[in-house]
Amino acid sequence: MKINKPKHDVNPDLAKERLKCNFNIEEVTNIIDGGKDKTVQRKKIEDIALNNGASLDEVPEECLSIKERYENAVRKSCVYGNLVRNEMLEITGIENFESPVLRRTADAFFKDISPFMLHLGMFVPTLIGQCTPEQTAEWLPKALDMQIIGAYAQTELGHGTFIRGLETTATYNPEKEEFVLHSPTITSYKWWAGGLGKTANHCVVMAQLYTQGKCHGTHLFIVKIRDLDTHMPLPGITVGEIGPRMGFSSADNGFLRFDHFRIPRENMLMKHAKVEKDGVYVKSAKHGKLTYGTMVFIRVTLVSEMSFNISKAATIAIRYSAVRRQTELRPNEPEPQILDYPTQQHKLFICIATAHAFQLTSCWLWNTFQAVLADMKKGNVDTLPELHALSSCLKAVSTSDALSHIEQCRFACGGHGYMLSSNLPFIYSFVAATRTYEGDYTVLLLQTARFLVKASEQAEAGKKLTQTVSYLNRTANADRLNWDNTHEGIIKSFQVIAAGKIGQCVKSIRDRTASGMDYEDAWLMTTVQLVGAAEAHCRAVLLNTYWSEMRKITEASSADVKKVMHQLAVLYLMYWALEKTGDLLKYSSVSKKDLDELQRRYEELLAELRPNAVGLVDAFDLRDEILHSSLGSYDGRVYERLIEEAHKSPLNDEPVNQSFHKYTKPLMLGKL
Ligand SMILES: CCCCCCCC/C=C\CCCCCCCCCCCCCC(=O)SCCNC(=O)CCNC(=O)[C@H](O)C(C)(C)COP(=O)(O)OP(=O)(O)OC[C@H]1O[C@@H](n2cnc3c(N)ncnc32)[C@H](O)[C@@H]1OP(=O)(O)O
Numbered sequence: 001m002k003i004n005k006p007k008h009d010v011n012p013d014l015a016k017e018r019l020k021c022n023f024n025i026e027e028v029t030n031i032i033d034g035g036k037d038k039t040v041q042r043k044k045i046e047d048i049a050l051n052n053g054a055s056l057d058e059v060p061e062e063c064l065s066i067k068e069r070y071e072n073a074v075r076k077s078c079v080y081g082n083l084v085r086n087e088m089l090e091i092t093g094i095e096n097f098e099s100p101v102l103r104r105t106a107d108a109f110f111k112d113i114s115p116f117m118l119h120l121g122m123f124v125p126t127l128i129g130q131c132t133p134e135q136t137a138e139w140l141p142k143a144l145d146m147q148i149i150g151a152y153a154q155t156e157l158g159h160g161t162f163i164r165g166l167e168t169t170a171t172y173n174p175e176k177e178e179f180v181l182h183s184p185t186i187t188s189y190k191w192w193a194g195g196l197g198k199t200a201n202h203c204v205v206m207a208q209l210y211t212q213g214k215c216h217g218t219h220l221f222i223v224k225i226r227d228l229d230t231h232m233p234l235p236g237i238t239v240g241e242i243g244p245r246m247g248f249s250s251a252d253n254g255f256l257r258f259d260h261f262r263i264p265r266e267n268m269l270m271k272h273a274k275v276e277k278d279g280v281y282v283k284s285a286k287h288g289k290l291t292y293g294t295m296v297f298i299r300v301t302l303v304s305e306m307s308f309n310i311s312k313a314a315t316i317a318i319r320y321s322a323v324r325r326q327t328e329l330r331p332n333e334p335e336p337q338i339l340d341y342p343t344q345q346h347k348l349f350i351c352i353a354t355a356h357a358f359q360l361t362s363c364w365l366w367n368t369f370q371a372v373l374a375d376m377k378k379g380n381v382d383t384l385p386e387l388h389a390l391s392s393c394l395k396a397v398s399t400s401d402a403l404s405h406i407e408q409c410r411f412a413c414g415g416h417g418y419m420l421s422s423n424l425p426f427i428y429s430f431v432a433a434t435r436t437y438e439g440d441y442t443v444l445l446l447q448t449a450r451f452l453v454k455a456s457e458q459a460e461a462g463k464k465l466t467q468t469v470s471y472l473n474r475t476a477n478a479d480r481l482n483w484d485n486t487h488e489g490i491i492k493s494f495q496v497i498a499a500g501k502i503g504q505c506v507k508s509i510r511d512r513t514a515s516g517m518d519y520e521d522a523w524l525m526t527t528v529q530l531v532g533a534a535e536a537h538c539r540a541v542l543l544n545t546y547w548s549e550m551r552k553i554t555e556a557s558s559a560d561v562k563k564v565m566h567q568l569a570v571l572y573l574m575y576w577a578l579e580k581t582g583d584l585l586k587y588s589s590v591s592k593k594d595l596d597e598l599q600r601r602y603e604e605l606l607a608e609l610r611p612n613a614v615g616l617v618d619a620f621d622l623r624d625e626i627l628h629s630s631l632g633s634y635d636g637r638v639y640e641r642l643i644e645e646a647h648k649s650p651l652n653d654e655p656v657n658q659s660f661h662k663y664t665k666p667l668m669l670g671k672l
């Protein structure tokens with residue numbers, strides 16, 4: 001495999017680590033990419049991005065003012081967008097505009113985020129999923145060619161989670177064959193939409209549809225908000241940026257208010273429902289929630305996005321841990337590499353395993369999503385509820401796990417991990433948002449819980465369940481599982497934990513309704529348990545999917561690769577078993593002795609993986625331009641880079657800052 005040769009000598013400790021690696025790194029890279037041809041394609045696309053002005057910053061993004069950051073991000077987005085349009089999509093195929101490879105190369109341009117991300121990330125997918133063929137022909141080519149730039153404006157100041165509570169109205173006027181968009185209250189301001197504040201000239205808007213005096217609930221509309229030539233907001237539109245945030249600092253999340261703003265009837269996205277010229281409302285959808293389709297799509301893609309973010313953080317923290325030496329273990333011996341500490345390995349090796357677990361699960365979820373889309377094309381929506389339940393819990397758990405693992409990576413890098421130049425704070429604040437957007441963690445787990453409670457009742461009634469909950473058919477009446485200290489035994493025990501928790505929720509709801517509570521209150525009182533049950537179900541799905549997909553995908557691999565991939569998956573199983581010992585004790589016959597044995601094996605496994613740690617993160621094949629990290633570069637020049645980055649601070653532009661003469665000196669002299 002062609003590696004990008006470092007310009008400098010590699011740090012000797014890191015070089016030694018690479019000699020220790022006992023498997024073929026390229027083979028693992030190919031597995032992660034989904035095949036050798038995909039690796040070749042990825043590298044080709046990365047070359048295009050990296051040879052054409054990536055990392056265009058003279059001054060680090062974070063040292064710029066809010067305005068400069070935004071303007072710089074727009075400049076780079078245009079260079080990048082042009083490359084996507086003219087060169088990269090040629091390779092991926094236009095239908096793969098959401099390819100993870102494009103997403104990955106975007107990181108070479110933006111440490112933080114592109115103001116155009118939501119254009120490709122949500123606007124275009126909404127057009128694809130919600131337009132009639134005529135509307136698709138009208139809007140999609142323009143959007144893909146970036147003749148129009150869009151945002152996705154759903155959330156309002158008053159409501160994000162509860163979509164049915166949105167207040168923006170779209171009232172149909174049959175005389176003029178127009179919808180009138182209006183924001184009737186302060187809480188109905190559209191709020192948060194990425195790229196809306198300053199960049200977009202169009203947006204998809206979710207609004208309550210009124211026609212013939214009746215509200216038909218939320219529907220989607222495409223709205224031109226700015227003049228294409230002057231970029232001035234159109235009359236009736238108030239639009240702007242919502243202000244500084246924890247992350248997303250180079251983008252322009254926006255607000256939007258409509259004052260009786262008129263759009264043609266054809267601008268309602270009419271794939272699933274339409275309003276006829278005379279105002280008659282016609283619903284063609286076989287399922288009530290198809291207008292939520294873009295959200296399901298993004299939730300599916302976020303699982304792979306989390307794998308990518310964990311792999312970046314793990315690469316940084318593990319390379320750094322090989323270079324960093326700290327604390328004398330024995331007198332007169334060199335300080336050990338911090339990677340030699342089992343506590344460090346405990347923080348970090350799970351990150352490698354989790355990146356693999358999420359990658360394999362995301363491929364499986366993507367295939368499930370495609371199968372559901374194919375069913376829906378044939379008019380069958382029966383498989384949608386299971387997809388919604390799966391994508392909801394996997395989005396919730398993958399974003400939440402990614403966040404805590406990335407935080408561990410930062411902890412693992414000590415003080416230097418707190419530096420923006422390490423890139424860990426950027427990765428962390430980006431992922432922190434994913435736990436909230438596209439459906440908050442708790443809210444999405446409660447959606448999965450609704451599905452699980454129904455499934456549990458069906459299992460009780462002897463009905464055969466769909467694949468991801470079929471374990472309820474086998475375990476619904478099981479009291480306590482006989483502990484079986486094998487890999488399959490651990491997976492089964494997680495299924496029993498999930499079944500036990502779901503069963504307990506059903507019982508709590510029934511007990512509460514039996515004692516006179518109405519169903520809504522009984523459900524509400526049980527929500528803490530329901531969130532736990534949905535999380536447990538998600539863990540069972542993740543463990544089972546990772547294990548079975550890993551075995552499938554490594555069937556033809558070399559013995560060494562098989563071994564290390566197997567070790568990672570076992571580490572993942574053991575890590576979660578040890579994290580959930582309380583649940584295991586409650587729902588299985590596991591003993592203290594069994595758990596002690598599991599702990600011992602886990603610690604041995606950390607030591608077995610230790611020589612391959614750097615090789616495993618090298619296999620993620622994240623080029624320095626994508627990692628943007630003073631701590632995680634391939635050559636391990638950690639200290640040199642920290643000093644180089646320090647010199648870039650604008651505060652070092654002059655030896656004495658003017659504030660000394662203005663304020664500090666007068667204070668010192670008592671002349672303030
Ligand atoms: C061009 C230049 C280059 C630029 C460089 C860019 C480079 C980029 C390269 C590539 C791009 C790739 C990008 C990939 C990364 C993507 C990043 C995206 C960033 C996204 C930013 C964030 C965007 C947002 O946040 S948008 C807003 C999202 N909002 C939400 O998610 C709201 C959450 N709330 C809900 O979903 C719902 O309100 C709810 C589900 C909680 C409740 O809905 P409800 O009240 O209507 O329903 P009920 O609870 O009553 O349920 C009734 C019934 O319906 C079922 N249900 C609910 N939802 C669904 C569904 N979606 N599908 C199917 N069924 C559903 C529910 O289960 C109930 O069923 P029952 O059977 O139980 O009745």
Ligand SMILES: Cc1cc2nc3c(=O)[nH]c(=O)nc-3n(C[C@H](O)[C@H](O)[C@H](O)COP(=O)(O)OP(=O)(O)OC[C@H]3O[C@@H](n4cnc5c(N)ncnc54)[C@H](O)[C@@H]3O)c2cc1C
Binds near residue numbers: 443
């Ligand atoms: C960086 C970022 C980018 C975004 N981009 C976009 C965008 O491009 N377009 C767009 O439309 N939106 C966007 N959003 C908005 C985002 O989708 C919402 O913030 C998100 O869906 C959460 O909704 P909320 O803010 O209303 O939270 P709330 O619903 O107010 O949640 C607050 C708390 O209440 C809890 N809660 C709420 N409802 C329930 C319930 N039923 N049961 C139990 N607990 C509950 C939640 O768990 C949470 O702890 C973005 C948000 C962020 C942070």
